Amino acid sequence: MNLTSVNKEKCIRCGFCVNVCPEQVFILGEDGPEEVCPENCLACGHCVAVCPKEAMDNIKTPLANQVSAKKFPKLSPEEAGNFLRSRRSIRSYKETPVSREKLIDLVNIAHFSPSGHNLQGISYSIIDDRKLLDQAVKLVAEEFEKDNLLSEFIKPYREKGIDTILRGAPCLILATADINFLRGRENSIFSLTYLELYAPTLGLGSCWAGVFERIACRDNSPLLTLFNIPKDKKITGAVMVGYPKYTYPRLVDRNPLEFTFVDR
């Protein structure tokens, strides 16, 4: 059975599907695309998505699952730039709980991020239980203390009860991957970056939990047990989420841009 099917009446033999395929699954024959190496297909869905006539279908990425992009207006460069530059790491959160619908919405967008060879392979554990989050912060602090690490982060927590690890966020989203999945970390970074950029559109703020990750991403981390992570999975990324207490009337600024064009 073929992987792809082409509606011959709709197909205009433009060859777009053949050209965009990263794995040479097709050649362009007289009657349109012909599948020659279906075993190479990495299920990226490009052949279906690029077809201007909706003539191509693929069992791995059905046309019926692909939403039309035509109805959505494109952001202007200014709008897109401002959107990207308005994201801030949020470290002060309201106590308002975040609905589970919104949390699912976040990870749903996160899972559309690109991944090496389209292997994807990331799943998410969402923690919105205050007690569990407090226990996690305590465990992380204890682990750092055992190893004599990051005392500057632990001190305000021990002395004043300030949560320097998860910033008092009401939710934590973990990316997890199979223990032996080599692309787990990089795919998680892309995925959680999508999540971070999307969060403000739901009125939410987020912050990468890098300090927390130093303990959470270890093999045999006590957090694996605390969060009930399956034995064959590892934690590959973590982001705090909640409603921001403050809004930022100014866009992000950075060190001066450095770049070169490299010519011969």
Ligand SMILES: Cc1cc2nc3c(=O)[nH]c(=O)nc-3n(C[C@H](O)[C@H](O)[C@H](O)COP(=O)(O)O)c2cc1C
């Ligand atoms: C990989 C990574 C790890 C981070 N870890 C933490 C963290 O543990 N705690 C924290 O408060 N901020 C953390 N941040 C946020 C950075 O401090 C922040 O991105 C930087 O200061 C710039 O601020 P902005 O994101 O608001 O533009 C992390 C960011 C990244 C990309």
